Amino acid sequence: MSYRGAYSAEGLTSRPAASGGEVQLNMPSASDFDVDDEVEKLHGKVSMLKQMTGAIHEESGIRGKLIDQLEETMSQAGEALKVAQKEMKKAFKSGSSWHLCVLMMFCLALFLGFYVLYRMGKFIRFFTG
Known part of the structure; x- marks a missing residue:
């Protein structure tokens, strides 16, 4: 009993036979291929x-x-x-650390100066306003 090859829509296919080394090819008809x-x-x-x-x-x-x-x-x-x-x-x-200390003191003095001016402005507005 051997397998017979079949063709697909895209071309030929082959399948080996069950016994021996035979290969069967089936060629589609001219109208199909x-x-x-x-x-x-x-x-x-x-x-x-x-x-x-x-x-x-x-x-x-x-x-x-x-x-x-x-x-x-x-x-x-x-x-x-x-x-x-x-x-x-x-x-x-x-x-050196001395430069850093001077910088920190300057920043602290600047902050305190602005704070005092802000508080004095509120104080002056309290009495004038």
Whole structure:
């Protein structure tokens, strides 16, 4: 008992026989199978695949450029960070705590001055107003 091959709507199929190494092919009739029609279908599929590969190539190129730009930006940021760290180290080494104390006292005096002026303005408005 052997299996007989059958054709599909898209072309020929073959199935091996149950016994031995025989292969049976059944060719569809000329009215059911048109070679030119099948070639046109294949040509359409090949064209579609060509367009898809072109789009994939273009997309991968764009993504590659974006990755290159990101790498360049990250390296620039790393360099800027190194420069800022060097400047901070230099500032901490050269600066003393005395400068920081003077700055804090100045800020405190400025705040107290504005506070006193604000309170005096309320005091003056209370008696004039």
